[in-house]
Amino acid sequence: MLPLAGHAEIRAVLGRRAVAGTLPQSILLHGPAGVGKQRMGLWLAQLLVCQKPTHAAEPCGGCQPCQMAARLQHPDVHWFFPLPRPEGTSPERLREKLEGVRATELEARRADRLHVPAYERTPAHYLAAIQTLQRLAGSRPAMGRRKVFVVGEAELMVPQESSPEAANAFLKLLEEPPADTTLILTAERPGALLPTIVSRVLPVRVRPLSSAEVSAFLLESGAVQDAPEADRIAAASAGAIGRALRLLPAAGSASPLERQRQQGRTLLETVLSSAAPVRFAAAHATAPAGARGEFLGLMDSFSVWLRDLLAVVSGAPEHLLHGGEADLLHRAAQRPGLHPLGIADALRRIDAAREMAEGNVNPQLILADLLRGVHSDIHAAPHV
Numbered sequence: 549m550l551p552l553a554g555h556a557e558i559r560a561v562l563g564r565r566a567v568a569g570t571l572p573q574s575i576l577l578h579g580p581a582g583v584g585k586q587r588m589g590l591w592l593a594q595l596l597v598c599q600k601p602t603h604a605a606e607p608c609g610g611c612q613p614c615q616m617a618a619r620l621q622h623p624d625v626h627w628f629f630p631l632p633r634p635e636g637t638s639p640e641r642l643r644e645k646l647e648g649v650r651a652t653e654l655e656a657r658r659a660d661r662l663h664v665p666a667y668e669r670t671p672a673h674y675l676a677a678i679q680t681l682q683r684l685a686g687s688r689p690a691m692g693r694r695k696v697f698v699v700g701e702a703e704l705m706v707p708q709e710s711s712p713e714a715a716n717a718f719l720k721l722l723e724e725p726p727a728d729t730t731l732i733l734t735a736e737r738p739g740a741l742l743p744t745i746v747s748r749v750l751p752v753r754v755r756p757l758s759s760a761e762v763s764a765f766l767l768e769s770g771a772v773q774d775a776p777e778a779d780r781i782a783a784a785s786a787g788a789i790g791r792a793l794r795l796l797p798a799a800g801s802a803s804p805l806e807r808q809r810q811q812g813r814t815l816l817e818t819v820l821s822s823a824a825p826v827r828f829a830a831a832h833a834t835a836p837a838g839a840r841g842e843f844l845g846l847m848d849s850f851s852v853w854l855r856d857l858l859a860v861v862s863g864a865p866e867h868l869l870h871g872g873e874a875d876l877l878h879r880a881a882q883r884p885g886l887h888p889l890g891i892a893d894a895l896r897r898i899d900a901a902r903e904m905a906e907g908n909v910n911p912q913l914i915l916a917d918l919l920r921g922v923h924s925d926i927h928a929a930p931h932v
């Protein structure tokens with residue numbers, strides 16, 4: 549389990565209110581992805597169950613409830629986050645199956661402090677999981693005097709894949725939370741939540757960290773050994789530790805930028821191929837679910853590849869950015885039916901996809917649609 553890094557000001561404000569007992573029952577921590585909103589929710593939960601908070605209104609770290617909360621094992625601290633729907637599950641068994649998936653994911657987060665979840669299918673908050681939450685909120689605390697719920701990425705209660713019922717069921721709980729219950733929601737885009745939910749919570753903005761804070765965290769946590777490398781990753785993280793962790797190269801693998809370059813090439817090869825199933829496979833293999841920063845990086849890389857293809861097709865091969873891949877691009881440009889104006893259309897389509905990714909649309913859907921569109925752009929006679 550990761551410690552909460554940075555955010556000194558909000559911690560001081562929320563911490564004092566928690567210790568004084570004046571914290572509202574329902575809070576919404578909102579801010580960019582990966583800045584530590586759920587970590588902050590868990591920190592606040594730990595403080596709420598701590599028996600001897602410090603003078604600075606921090607959890608003492610020594611009492612049993614504190615230690616259990618820090619290990620994600622406190623029976624009254626419940627962490628809900630979006631989960632992928634288990635495959636082939638009947639509606640009756642969904643609740644139980646989802647609890648199994650949540651337990652597995654919690655175990656992974658306990659075991660690896662730097663764990664970054666990666667799901668095959670798009671995660672969401674399903675009604676069945678919200679019902680589990682309601683049931684827990686309705687029962688008495690197991691250990692202390694109160695229960696604390698951290699509900700991460702609360703906006704995923706209402707995507708197409710889930711059901712509006714999840715948000716409505718949660719709304720019921722927010723309308724009349726049991727007196728011994730604190731609900732801490734987190735969201736990247738509060739605008740995507742039901743207005744009725746937003747109106748019942750205290751909104752608290754969680755800002756990006758400084759690059760220096762991210763860099764210091766990477767070094768202290770042991771995620772990165774080398775200071776210049778930590779600075780480089782921190783600079784690309786936009787103040788979000790979660791994003792920095794996704795940028796770390798896996799042991800023995802290529803650097804993140806190199807990986808993105810390779811993925812961009814896969815996309816280019818995919819749109820050049822005529823087989824639709826190949827395009828779908830590529831969309832699912834490359835689209836990072838729920839990681840917009842990574843998706844945008846992939847779009848940048850794809851644009852560069854298409855620009856290079858445009859340079860070759862329109863007879864200006866001396867301007868290649870991927871000069872080392874000239875052979876691949878020249879072979880691609882030999883394909884019949886490629887049209888420079890169509891490639892220009894495709895580049896505009898990538899810009900549109902980038903904008904769409906800023907909204908509440910699943911990156912995999914955007915990518916599947918984009919690949920179909922780009923394939924037909926570059927092969928069809930252009931719009932005049």
Ligand SMILES: [Zn+2]
Nearest residue numbers: 598608611614
């Ligand atoms: Zn304590």
